[in-house]
Structure formats: structure tokens, C-alpha cells
Amino acid sequence: MHNKSPLIEVKNLKKYFDINVGMFRSKPLKAVDGVSFSINKGETLGLVGESGCGKTTVGRTILHLYTPTDGEIWYNGKQIKNKTDIREFRKKATMVFQDPYSSLDPRMTVSDIIGEPLDINKMYSSKKERRERILELMNHVGLNSEHASRYAHEFSGGQRQRIGIARSLAVNPDFIVCDEPVSALDVSIQAQVINMFEDLQQKLGLTYLFIAHDLLVVRHISDRIAVMYLGKIVELADAAEIYERPLHPYSKALLSAVPVPDPKLARTNNRIMLSGDIPSPLNAPSGCPFRTRCEYATEQCALEPPEFKQVSKGHFVACHKVEEINS
Amino acid sequence: MKNKPFSMQVNLDDFIPASPEDKEYLSKMRPSSTFFKDGVKRLLKNKVAATSAFFIIVITISSILIPFFWPYEYEEMLGVTQGGFVDSSYSNLKPFEYGETEQQKIENGEKVFPHIFGTDNHGRDYFIRVVYGTRISLAVGFFASIIVLLLGVTIGSVAGYFGEKIDLIIMRIVDIIYSLPDMLVIILLSVVLKQTLNLEGTFLQAIGGNIISMLIVFGLLYWVSMSRLIRGQILSLREQEYILSAKANGAKASRIIRKHLIPNCISVVIISTCLQIPNAIFTESFLSFMGLGVNAPMPSLGSLASDALNGIYSYPHRLVIPAIVICLIVLSLNLFGDGLRDAFDPKLKH
Numbered sequence A: 001m002h003n004k005s006p007l008i009e010v011k012n013l014k015k016y017f018d019i020n021v022g023m024f025r026s027k028p029l030k031a032v033d034g035v036s037f038s039i040n041k042g043e044t045l046g047l048v049g050e051s052g053c054g055k056t057t058v059g060r061t062i063l064h065l066y067t068p069t070d071g072e073i074w075y076n077g078k079q080i081k082n083k084t085d086i087r088e089f090r091k092k093a094t095m096v097f098q099d100p101y102s103s104l105d106p107r108m109t110v111s112d113i114i115g116e117p118l119d120i121n122k123m124y125s126s127k128k129e130r131r132e133r134i135l136e137l138m139n140h141v142g143l144n145s146e147h148a149s150r151y152a153h154e155f156s157g158g159q160r161q162r163i164g165i166a167r168s169l170a171v172n173p174d175f176i177v178c179d180e181p182v183s184a185l186d187v188s189i190q191a192q193v194i195n196m197f198e199d200l201q202q203k204l205g206l207t208y209l210f211i212a213h214d215l216l217v218v219r220h221i222s223d224r225i226a227v228m229y230l231g232k233i234v235e236l237a238d239a240a241e242i243y244e245r246p247l248h249p250y251s252k253a254l255l256s257a258v259p260v261p262d263p264k265l266a267r268t269n270n271r272i273m274l275s276g277d278i279p280s281p282l283n284a285p286s287g288c289p290f291r292t293r294c295e296y297a298t299e300q301c302a303l304e305p306p307e308f309k310q311v312s313k314g315h316f317v318a319c320h321k322v323e324e325i326n327s
Numbered sequence B: 001m002k003n004k005p006f007s008m009q010v011n012l013d014d015f016i017p018a019s020p021e022d023k024e025y026l027s028k029m030r031p032s033s034t035f036f037k038d039g040v041k042r043l044l045k046n047k048v049a050a051t052s053a054f055f056i057i058v059i060t061i062s063s064i065l066i067p068f069f070w071p072y073e074y075e076e077m078l079g080v081t082q083g084g085f086v087d088s089s090y091s092n093l094k095p096f097e098y099g100e101t102e103q104q105k106i107e108n109g110e111k112v113f114p115h116i117f118g119t120d121n122h123g124r125d126y127f128i129r130v131v132y133g134t135r136i137s138l139a140v141g142f143f144a145s146i147i148v149l150l151l152g153v154t155i156g157s158v159a160g161y162f163g164e165k166i167d168l169i170i171m172r173i174v175d176i177i178y179s180l181p182d183m184l185v186i187i188l189l190s191v192v193l194k195q196t197l198n199l200e201g202t203f204l205q206a207i208g209g210n211i212i213s214m215l216i217v218f219g220l221l222y223w224v225s226m227s228r229l230i231r232g233q234i235l236s237l238r239e240q241e242y243i244l245s246a247k248a249n250g251a252k253a254s255r256i257i258r259k260h261l262i263p264n265c266i267s268v269v270i271i272s273t274c275l276q277i278p279n280a281i282f283t284e285s286f287l288s289f290m291g292l293g294v295n296a297p298m299p300s301l302g303s304l305a306s307d308a309l310n311g312i313y314s315y316p317h318r319l320v321i322p323a324i325v326i327c328l329i330v331l332s333l334n335l336f337g338d339g340l341r342d343a344f345d346p347k348l349k350h
């Protein structure tokens, strides 16, 4: 179906934030701590995990909105290193933000919001061309051309997210980071917006990194899914594979929390409850980050971090005891 | 098709698809309203704010225009003529009373312009002095707020935009200034500045050293709250995702400031400047009342009230009139500022 060559490659990406503790001391907050994956052309990689595990930071660091602490980002077989690379890369890679309210400037009209990337990159030669391009983009996301001169506050959450999507399409990108684009929306609208993402992918040949905090949302749209916990990817596999055969204890817990529409199935599905809260990334546990909440944790888990290894074709897990747990 | 009364039959004419003209009409029904238009609409709907605005305009315009056609000057002692002796019948007139020579003129059938508020103890027309006092008070309030605006916005946005170390230093200075007792500092500074400012020969001399020192004091003291406000605004705006989005598209800092930060801050700036004016007027009156304000014979509302204290039992109206004018100005500016805030930035309401 899609081309097998990777469009985006992320190698051992790290992002630490300096957090002030006390007056003059600071401590690194390891929001993303050694993440690697690649996304093929035309593919969608779903990235799931609890809130605060570093998903947004991964997305923003890939686009160099945060300077990576360490690691490499490759686009189309070329590493993004200096300022010129970043400038060029940003014309090919854009972002849809999580919050449809704070992501649109309340003092700008819809056409100025969508046209902003065009203005910044001077991508038109006349006012007329600009206007036509904006109307075309609005048409792509199902907005009425009469809306062009309105202000964002006049729209509902779903429509606002469409405006944000139109803006992210303005520069004709290949790759879009979708940072929880539907989690702020009404459930009834989520499906519509997700379908629209799929249609746009078909029509424009886009590649997505699709972030969500629950598996149900990404199940539909993703080709492969990465599960993240406390700054690390703990499991990565084809979407269907993760659903049928989750191997990591954390993925199992996440999956068991997904509501099942069929009550007969629901009864047989023993729900795994996670005890305790997600630890703060400021004081991440030694060894395996999940060990404070893992029912299988042993001494080894506290001593050494598990290796992120392939257990079957295209299925990667970071857990010392995969075999024992799943046999 | 005509319906029978009380019949449930549906009128099919109501369900004809809309023609293109109808659609056009409907889509034009609700014109896009800008943020500014909305705000003005809300402001005009607010009766209290609209009335206050009316008051402010009337008071400002009359304080500017009246001195042009009023027959008396604020420093003119009516009983004193060149070479003649002092006619004490002009001092301390009650409202609508006349001096001796004026009474003779009236008896001779000439017209004499009345002293609406009487005269003061030097025989100066009190009405024109109140008008001048209002003028001075408004001017001081206005210019003080402009100074506060410029200082506060510049320092606040520097602190907010660059953050970190610069922010830390500026905010500590702000804390220190905040912790000083306002009035004490104002009094001390204006005494010191009065001594040290040498304005002789400059155009500032005409304005008077006291007012200049007062403006400096205002600038030095009151920028802190403005800069705190602006810093807070910029800090929260910086975190907004639309700024991030502009950055992701490669926008430079100048574009972000011009297109996003300023338009989103401007209403807060205007509103708090407006609320700053009555504050400055009040302090100016207070200082003049303490004798630290404008130079005599120039009146301000505060010095008029202060002078009136001497004859408070015989001439209470001389205290009451400037006091009422101060109250009216301060009250209507405050109410108008509140109205502006409610209309343009309801979030700012505590």
C-alpha cells in the first residue's frame, strides 16, 4: 500500500528541561529520554500514553520547536542539523495542536490564520492568489468560504480544529504531527475529524505522527502504534498486532481500559487496574520506568533498564520479562 | 392554500428549498463582528460607563475652552488696580455678589459679568480658579499616566519576553518598590526634586518645578503595577499555542510581537492606563493639599481645597466646590475604566 522508505527517522531522541528547584539549583526533567522510531511515507504512526508522559514533547522536538538535548532527526534520508535545514524542514513538516482554543489567535480572522504560513513564507505573488489558496484550504477541511472573514471565537471546537488543520496544510507539507487533535472535542465530533484526517491523507499523500492519550482514538487511523511511558517508548508494533497481542504489561493495562462496546465481551475482559500514579519525570524510577506500578517487577527491573528489542517481526518491547509474562 | 383555523395541516410553502438569493441574504444576516466593534457596542450599552464618558468629555472640554472667553483671569486680583489702592470690597465675595465699583456700574445700567462662585481672599474670581484647577489636575493625571504607560509597558514586556535572569532582576526591583510606603516616598521625592531641579531658562519653567517633579515621582513609582500586569500578559501569551504555531511556520520575533503579542495586549494596556488617571489625579490633589503641588498663583483642585481651610466656617463653599469636582472626575474616570474593562476584557475582572 505505501512506500516502504522511511520519511521521518528519530534516533535516540532526548529532551531534558531544566527545572529550577530552589533558588539557584536546577535539575533536568527528562521529558523524553531516548526515543527511536521511523515513519514510512504515507504511513500513520500512533503515539499513545498517559498525559504527561512526553508525547507533546516528542512531537515538538521533532519539529525543532524545542532544541533536542540529544539524538538525531532525519527527514527523507537527510539529517536535520543546522538552521537552514530546520527552515527548509518546517516547510515540509507542520503541526496540528491539541487545544483548538489556544491554538488560534483570537484577534485574527480565519483567513489570516490560515494564510499566516503563506504570509511568513511569502508563498504567493498576488492578493488574489493568496485568497484563492486560502479558500481552497478551507474547502479541503469542509469550511464554508463565508467563514473566511469571521473570528475564531465564533466557531465551535470542531470547526476551530478544522481551521487549525487548514493552517497546517497551507505550506503543502509531507508530514504532520497531530498532537491529540481530537481529545478536546466532543465524542460525536471526534469520528468526523478523524475521518477527515484519513481523507486528507489519501488525497494529499500525507504522513502522520498521530498522538492520542487513549488507544481507541488511534486504533482506527494508525498503521503502527507506539506506546509511551515516562519519556520512553515501551512497545511498538502494527496496530492490529498491539490490539491482539499486547506484550508489555503497560500496554495490556491500557488496552484493558478501552471500553468494549459488546457487553458479552466486556464481561470476559478482565480489566487490569493500574495502581498508583505515574511518577514525576523529575524523579523517574531507576531501571524500568514502569516498575513502580508493574505487578511483575523483580529486583532486576530496578537495577537495569530493559532493552528495547524485537520479539517478532516489527514488534518491539522494552521489558525484561516479556517471555515469562506472555507464555 | 388556506388553512382552517386550529387545523394541524402543514403549510407546504414553508418547505420550499431556499433560492441562491435567500442563501445570500441569510449569510449576510450576521455580519462578521470585529473584536473592537463588539467592545464598543457593549460599552455603549453600559449606561453608567456611557454617562461617565459624557461627564469626562464635558469637564475636559469646558476646562479647556472656558478660560478663552471668561472675562476674569485666574491670577487677576479684582480689587487691585495699577497705581490705586487695594479695594478690599472684592475679597471674599459670596457667590453672585459684586465689589463696590462693580455695584456702581450696575447702578449706572452697565452689565457686569457675575462671580458665580464668588471670589477668594485675594479678590480673585473663584470660578475661573476652579476651571484652571481642573485643567491642571486633568493634565497631571493624563501625562502621569502616559509616563506610567511608557515605562510600564517597556519594562514589563522586556521582563516577560526575555524572562529568566532579566525577569528575575526586574521583578525583585518591582517588589522593593511595592514594599515602600507610596505616600512617604512621594512626599520625600517631591521635596528633594523641588530643591534639586533647576528649570530656570528652560521651557519647563512655565509648567513649574513642582509639577515636573510630581510627574517624575509618578513615573518612578507607579510603573511597577503596570509592568507587572504587562509581564503577566506576555508570559501567558507566550505559552499560547498560536505563538508556537507561528514559530513552527518560521515567523521571526518581530512578526510575533507585531501580529500576536501587541494586538492581544492592547486592550489591557488601554484599560489600565484609563484606570491609572484617576489615581494620579487623586495623588496630585493630595500633594497640592499638602502644599507640595503646583506653584502659586497657579491653582489646582487640591491647593484650592487647602486654601479654603482658612475660612472654612465663613466660606464652606470654597472647600465644597473643588472637592465635588475632584470626586466627579475621579468617580467618572473610574466608572468609565470599569466599563471599558467589562466591555473589552471581561477576563480582567477579579
Ligand SMILES: Nc1ncnc2c1ncn2[C@@H]1O[C@H](COP(=O)(O)OP(=O)(O)O)[C@@H](O)[C@H]1O
Binding pocket: A017, A029, A031, A049, A050, A051, A052, A053, A054, A055, A056, A057, A058, A281
Ligand atoms: N516547556 C516545558 N518546560 C518544562 N517542563 C515541561 C515543558 N513541557 C513539558 N514539560 C514537562 O514534560 C513532561 C511531558 O510533558 P508533555 O510532553 O506535555 O506530555 P504529554 O503531551 O504526553 O501530556 C511533563 O512532566 C511536563 O511537565
Ligand code: SF4
Binding pocket: A249, A250, A288, A289, A290, A291, A292, A294, A295, A296, A297, A298, A301, A306, A318, A319, A320, A321, A322
Ligand atoms: S521490565 Fe520489569 S518492571 Fe518493567 S515492565 Fe517488565 S516486568 Fe515490569
Ligand SMILES: [Mg+2]
Binding pocket: A052, A055, A056, A057, A098, A179, A180
Ligand atoms: Mg500533550
